[in-house]
Amino acid sequence: MSGIRTLIAGNWKSNKSAEEARAFVKALREGLKEKKRDEREIVVFPPFTSIPAVADELRNSEIGYGAQNVFWETAGAFTGEVSPVFLKELGCRYVIIGHSERRTLFGETDEICNRKMLSSLRTGLRPILCCGETWEQRREEKTFCIIGEQLNAGLHQVPFDAEFDIAYEPVWAIGSGKSATAEQIEVVHSYIHQWLQRKGFASRERVRVIYGGSVTPENVDRLIAVPDVDGVLVGRASLKLESFIRIVDFCCPGEKGASP
Ligand code: 13P
Numbered sequence: 001m002s003g004i005r006t007l008i009a010g011n012w013k014s015n016k017s018a019e020e021a022r023a024f025v026k027a028l029r030e031g032l033k034e035k036k037r038d039e040r041e042i043v044v045f046p047p048f049t050s051i052p053a054v055a056d057e058l059r060n061s062e063i064g065y066g067a068q069n070v071f072w073e074t075a076g077a078f079t080g081e082v083s084p085v086f087l088k089e090l091g092c093r094y095v096i097i098g099h100s101e102r103r104t105l106f107g108e109t110d111e112i113c114n115r116k117m118l119s120s121l122r123t124g125l126r127p128i129l130c131c132g133e134t135w136e137q138r139r140e141e142k143t144f145c146i147i148g149e150q151l152n153a154g155l156h157q158v159p160f161d162a163e164f165d166i167a168y169e170p171v172w173a174i175g176s177g178k179s180a181t182a183e184q185i186e187v188v189h190s191y192i193h194q195w196l197q198r199k200g201f202a203s204r205e206r207v208r209v210i211y212g213g214s215v216t217p218e219n220v221d222r223l224i225a226v227p228d229v230d231g232v233l234v235g236r237a238s239l240k241l242e243s244f245i246r247i248v249d250f251c252c253p254g255e256k257g258a259s260p
Pocket of ligand 1: 212
């Protein structure tokens with residue numbers, strides 16, 4: 001693979017019914033059709049129940065879609081859980097794993113994230129493993145230690161040639177309206193890239209490191225321009241068509257991710 005594609009991902013969380021999701025992606029496809037965006041990969045993450053409508057509407061489209069969560073077993077007596085095989089069957093390419101809302105509201109541990117990583121990879125899904133520190137952990141200067149632990153445990157036994165992404169989402173920046181600063185993001189992304197390389201992962205060719213936490217049309221150009229940022233994971237601002245299109249159309253001198 002020569003050069004990497006910048007990932008622009010919209011995490012809709014628990015928003016958009018099937019019909020709302022269908023209307024949104026139809027308009028998104030229409031709104032994006034004029035320009036070629038070879039160096040940008042656009043992916044939306046609807047709630048489970050809206051995935052079939054999105055899949056139907058995005059047939060033969062460049063826009064990808066994925067799930068916000070997954071279970072680690074492929075089938076069985078697990079009431080309420082969704083197998084990676086079912087997601088694959090719906091045409092999902094991606095799955096988000098270990099989002100901070102899942103960790104804090106639903107008790108997901110690093111070990112659970114790891115099981116989900118391994119089973120998603122085995123099924124042929126591309127996982128996006130989320131990591132990030134709370135404000136208190138940052139204040140206590142534990143940011144690198146927390147992220148190192150999340151990566152160590154979350155990527156346990158993941159093959160070095162696996163293709164996945166890491167989303168750095170500082171918990172304090174999510175939904176707060178206040179993104180991390182370029183300086184804060186740069187040091188953490190650089191730490192993650194180095195960590196991956198040190199452990200033997202193919203790093204940039206196969207693993208991108210993207211940023212999430214209050215990304216908006218107003219700050220996206222600045223955030224994408226930060227060294228070591230390979231894309232963005234957008235929550236609230238991905239729910240409105242104009243704002244998501246503006247984010248997809250971020251301006252970056254020299255197009256980040258272009259082949260050298
Ligand atoms: P916001 O963009 O709403 O802060 O959410 C970020 C996020 O959680 C993406 O996964």
